[in-house]
Amino acid sequence: MEPANNNIKISCRNVWKVYGENPGQFFTGQNGDVRDSEDLRQKLKDSGHIGAACNVSFDVHQGEIFIIMGLSGSGKSTMVRCLSRLIEPTAGEVLLDGVDLLKISDADLIEFRRHKMGMVFQNFGLLPHLTVLENICFPLKVQGIDLLKREARAREVINLVGLEGREDSFPRQLSGGQQQRVGIARSLAVEPEVWFLDEPFSALDPLIRRQMQDEFLRLQKMLHKTIVFITHDFLEALRLADRIAIMKDGVVVQIGTPAQLVLSPTDAYVAEFTKDVPRVRIITAGEIIDSNKNSDGISFRVEAAATLEKIMPLFNDHPEGLIVERDGVDIGVVTPQVVVNALATAGDAS
């Protein structure tokens, strides 16, 4: 099930990042579209090379939150750095608005970074010698924007992330959560089109992390950025993602919506993650509709995106069932029986 908006913003095609003595020998040119990638991975291993990212392909749509999830060493941080070219991929293509980032010149790359990309880092990456305001101004300063203009813009984003009053503090005078707010504000200062977040909340306490996730969703509702978000926390991914890519040992194991991952994991590895996830929070009404059943005698309507957790209490008053609609169009019906069936089969999957 693809999101409604099909406009592809970032496209990652057969990207490889290989470490070792002579990684180039396995690829001719930039083409990572090798015939047998499993065979090549074995070859890499045998020759003492390490494939940090192997044959990774995915598309990120305009306005989508795309999450790359994996445990440490799975290659997820490598991937986001390949997208921003902080790491030079060994082979493959990274298209941003149809332009291959791996082929453009250094000067063009700098232009892309100045205007199209924003990035948030796990350990915040704030400059210790600059105040909050100056840190947020920094991306504007490197563009050569004059002081008054950039400070005005910086104050806007400071308000956006709720840091008013801390403008003149230095990073080390702030708590972790506040520092990451600075990081977020800085990455948004240039109004980027794509937003990379590399484990932005992993260094924070669980309570603060929750707050920041809500904050993040609130911002995204306002800003509609195209987002690539890295995390090792599956629950975080479920909470935030439109779609999730699960990586293991440099390979993408499965890409799908939270419900797809939970309901039909491709292998035992993915299933292991989804095992303890409460189904009712993941499965949405739209995913289990009975489109054959007619809606006679049913009047109450719910949104397709509503989770089972939300609609189940409604059966108290409407035991006959609910009409499911998407964008104002009725697409089917759910009854208590359908919900029970869906949960029963989902339980089997684990």
Place this chain on the structure above:
Amino acid sequence: MLIQLPRRNTSDMWPWLGVILVSAVCLLLRDKVAWLNQLPSDLVIPVADWINIYMDWFIDTFKWIFRSINWLLSWPMNGAQALLQWLPWPATIAAFCVVAYISSGWRLSIFTGLALLYMVITGYWSPSMNTLGIVFVSIPLAVGAGFVLAVVSYKSERANRIVQPILDLMQTVPTFAYLIPILLLFGFGPVVGVVASSIYACPPMVRNMILGLQKVPADVLESGVMSGSTKRQLFWWVQVPSAMPNIMVGVNQTTMCALSMVIIAAIIGGSADIGWEVLSTMRKAQFGQSLLAGIVIALIAMILDRISRGFTDRTRAIERRHLSRIERSKPLITALGLMLAFILLSIFVPALRIYPETLIFYPADVINEGLRYVTANYAFFMNTLKNTVLFYYLLPIKIGFANVISPFSWGFSLTSAMVWGYAVVIFVCACWLYLKRSWQSSIAVVVTGGLLYFGLTAIPWLPFILIVTLLAWQTGGLRVATLAFTGLLFMLFTGIWSQAMLSVYLCLAAVMVCLLVGGSLGIWASRSQWASNFLRPINDTLQSMPLFVILIPFLMFFQIGEFTSFLAIIAYAIVPMIRYTEHGLRHVPEETVEAARSMGCSPRQMLWEVKMPLALPEIMLGLNQTVLFALAMLVITALVGSKGLGQSVYIALSSADTGLGLVAGLGMALIAIIADRIIQSWCAKRKDALGLA
């Protein structure tokens, strides 16, 4: 079997037994085979002569380049000195006080004012300003060169591989040694001081800056890149400011090194600076005078150190940034105003320009008188102390019990029964240690016992080379062993072996004392906050002191000789031992300490069973520093009559013998580097094993 032998891996022990056997054979044969004691003179390679020939050619060919540099440098230097001499003294004091205030506040400002007033009142103003003039020209040169070198070696791995060993050499080759070629190339005069101190003061800048650049967190760098910085923006706006704390530490150390070298450069004379005042009065045995001048150097060192260290403190810089622009420039305006006022005033009041001689307070004669009184009345005490240490500690290490024990020194002569008794005691100790502790301690007892009996300087060269090489091999592997072996061969074949052994002996004797006393002080400081607070300023002061100054007090009471050198080396080299021991013991992982406490460790067990083993790598790094410090001081003590390589360098300096100076200086550096590598690799191994790396 009566005794059950402990099970151990003893494969590494057999080479030691072999070496001990060879040593025994060498010692037995040394009276019959002359070349065991000393390499025949026709085998000695005349490296020194070759260097001299090459140097002559080099000077003749390229002298003009260096003389032009000399000419070029003489401008800023003469300018700086002329300015400092021209400025009325209250104006200069005002400027210094304001800088001190900006750096760290009122207390330092007042201290700076008082210290400079001391120079005025004792009449040392003019030579002090000459010294500062040279220092102020050297610092920017050293910092600038260091900056460039650091950036180059940070960016290029290949450049780094060339720069690092050069830095090692620059810091370990004694300063005297490279004064010689500099002197020959640049000619006499104060510019030599500038050149020498710039070279000497450069390495800490390079090291600290590379460290600072490497320490910039990856996140910070990446955020800079993702902000769209160009390479230049990234360097100047992200990397350099992030590395600033380390860079400022580098500037601080560079400043201290520059001062130290400017003082040492006084030895070649040429400028009426404060170093020369100390040296010339020291040579005339006018200790009162040299003490008063020495205090000036100490004060300059403290002022420069505290001011430049004040600038490394980031919290203060941050506080200052919160001030408004006007408030921030207040001190500067005050300084300029005061200076202008004093300059104008001095036109009408000449005493402000040149402090009137009638007002000078110069108590040198009083000090000399007092010193005479002390040395006359307490001569017995001093001599007893000196002789006791000499007969029972220094000489056994130097020439061994075999030579030192006589009715004159120990009150009896050595009989063969005693020798056998000694041998038996050593043997029994070795066996006991082998059974109860480890083979290493057992071997150590045998080797030490042998050294103490025969004496370090009387041991034939072959056993010494074998012992050091084997030690290097077992701690650092083939590379360190090769280094040690070739280094020792260099000393043997260039004919500086016996001087080298004299240096090793004095260094070793002093380091052992530092190890015991400094280690104990460090343990004490780690357990008592009071002790730590008490020792810290003393350590700081000793470490920032130019080496010269440390000689003066010991020279006053014990005159010229080995004992004075011994004490001066200890005073200087003990500092890192104290510091690293305290630091190591205080920074044992808290969890481990808690675990040990919960198991019921007594304080004594906690120290020796838990903290000590974990802190040992750190403590050994302290020992490493102590060795390097001791060697640095050893060269300086040649001024007060210590023998060895330092003396050779000193002689070479006075006769402008580049070859001898460089060979002896290189020998010194080799001793330092070999000791350094052996200890370092031991530490690395140990840290790795403890999982502390």
